[in-house]
Amino acid sequence: MSFATPLKPYLAVSIQDCGEPLAPINVEGVKLLKPHPYEKLGADYQGRSPYVLRTGVLKRLDQARLTLADIEPSWEILIFDAYRPIAVQQFMVDHTFAEIVARDGLQGQVLTPEQKENIYHQVYQIWAVPSDNPLTPPPHSTGAALDITLLDGLGQPVDMGGEIDELSARSLPNYYQTVEPNSDRQRKEFEQYQRRRELLNTIMESAGFLRHPGEWWHFSQGDQLWAWQYNQRHPDHQKIAYYGRVE
Numbered sequence: 001m002s003f004a005t006p007l008k009p010y011l012a013v014s015i016q017d018c019g020e021p022l023a024p025i026n027v028e029g030v031k032l033l034k035p036h037p038y039e040k041l042g043a044d045y046q047g048r049s050p051y052v053l054r055t056g057v058l059k060r061l062d063q064a065r066l067t068l069a070d071i072e073p074s075w076e077i078l079i080f081d082a083y084r085p086i087a088v089q090q091f092m093v094d095h096t097f098a099e100i101v102a103r104d105g106l107q108g109q110v111l112t113p114e115q116k117e118n119i120y121h122q123v124y125q126i127w128a129v130p131s132d133n134p135l136t137p138p139p140h141s142t143g144a145a146l147d148i149t150l151l152d153g154l155g156q157p158v159d160m161g162g163e164i165d166e167l168s169a170r171s172l173p174n175y176y177q178t179v180e181p182n183s184d185r186q187r188k189e190f191e192q193y194q195r196r197r198e199l200l201n202t203i204m205e206s207a208g209f210l211r212h213p214g215e216w217w218h219f220s221q222g223d224q225l226w227a228w229q230y231n232q233r234h235p236d237h238q239k240i241a242y243y244g245r246v247e
Contacts, residue, residue, distance in 0.1 A: 008128075008129075009228060010224045010225045010227070010228035010229075011135075011136040011224060012228075013224040013227045013228050013231075013240060013241050014240040014241065015134075015135065015137075015224065015240065015241040015242075015243075015244040016240055016241070016242055016244075017242065017243060017244040018056075018222075018242040018243065020054045020055050020056050020243070021054070021055060022052040022053065022054060022055075022083060022143045022246060023052060023053065023054075023055050023058055024049065024051060024052055025051045025052065025053055025058065025061070025079055025082060027058065027061055027062050027065060028062075028065070029065040029066075029068070029069060029076050029077065030061060030062075030065055030076065030077045030078075030079060031076055031077070031078050031079065031151060031155075032051050032078075032079050033078055033079060033080050033081075036050050036051070036081070037080065037081065038050065038081065038084075038088060038091070038092060041091075041092075041095060042091070043088045043091045043092065044087065044088070044091070045085065045088060046085070046087070048083070048085065049083070050081060050082055050083055050084065050088075051079060051082055051083070052082060052083045052143065053082050053083065053143050053144070053146060054142075054143045054144055054222070054243055056221075056222065057143065057144050057146075057221050057222065057243075060207040060208050060209060060221055061077070061146070061207065063206065063207035063208075064077065064203045064204050064206065064207040064209065065077055065203075067202070067203040067206045067207065068150075068199075068203045071199065071202075071203070072150075072199070074152070074153030075150055075151060075152055075153065075158070076150070076151040076155075077148055077149075077150065077151070077203075078148060078149050078150065078151045078157060079146060079147070079148055080146075080147040080148060080149060080164050080217065081140065081146065081147040081164075082140070082143075082145070082146045082147075083140060083141075083143050083246070084138065084140035084141055085141060085247065086130050086131075086132060086137075086138065086141055086245075086247065087130075089127070089128065089130035089138045089140065089141060090130040092127055093123055093124075093127050093129075093130055096123045096126070096127060096167070097119055097120070097123050100119050100122055100123065100167070101119065104119075122167060125167065125214065126165055126166075126167055126171070126214075126215070128140070134244060134245050136224075137223075137224075137244060137245035139212075139218075139220050139223050139224070139225050141245050141246065141247075142220075142222075142223045142224075142241075142243040142244055142245055142246060143243060143246045144220050144221055144222045144223040144226070144243035145218065145219070145220035145223055145225070146218075146219060146220070147164055147165075147215075147217045147218050148200070148204075148217060148219065149164065149200070149217055150196065150199070150200060158196055159193070159196075160193060160196050160197055160200075160216060160217075161175070161176055161189075161190070161193030161194075161196075161197070162175070162193075162216065164217045171214060171215055171216060172214055172216070173197055173201065173211060173212075173213070173214075173215070173216040174194070174197075175216075176190040176191070176193045176194040176197075177194055197216045200216070200217075201216075204219045207221075208221050209221045209226070210225075210226050210229045210230065212225065213229070222241060222242050222243040223241050223243045224241040226241070227239045227240055227241045
């Protein structure tokens with residue numbers, strides 16, 4: 001864990017794990033991105049599959065798939081990532097740190113504490129801290145979080161106006177409601193991106209998921225982030241997380 005580790009408010013939510021097992025994602029109308037993007041980068045899952053979720057989360061994913069079928073009958077859900085062991089979380093933090101170092105032309109230099117802190121600040125905009133503390137697990141390490149997008153009727157990824165894991169403001173779910181277009185054509189593109197992101201959010205919320213405040217692709221149900229968001233919306237009906245770390 002870095003000296004620049006941010007304290008995220010959802011980590012204060014209590015966990016009482018319900019004990020549901022992980023199960024393979026085998027849902028009609030839901031596709032898996034293969035090869036898995038982090039395995040391609042060299043992440044070692046030690047023989048475990050990234051494409052597993054808690055059984056209760058899988059049932060809700062199937063509900064979301066049915067809602068999508070009602071709205072866009074030929075479209076499907078594409079799973080980019082699901083379960084992520086702590087070691088893989090650490091791998092991706094380190095990988096993203098190295099990417100930023102290369103991007104900013106800092107390779108070969110001795111990084112100052114201020115430079116390291118700035119880089120980790122960027123890294124943790126996207127990646128949860130790879131904490132070994134069972135009270136503060138990364139969302140994906142609970143088996144209750146997944147990164148998804150949509151496939152069109154031809155089986156091609158729908159353009160959502162940004163890439164999954166993109167380190168930019170475009171990752172914010174409502175980015176295209178806030179940025180000013182330069183032309184009518186661009187305005188229409190921005191409106192289309194926003195509609196698609198809202199469609200994704202609609203089908204997932206209909207099944208009980210909640211979207212990450214800073215990532216249009218990340219949804220969870222039953223973990224700390226989900227409980228914290230739920231409690232913000234329903235201050236009189238507080239919940240705790242019922243999915244904790246799975247190792």
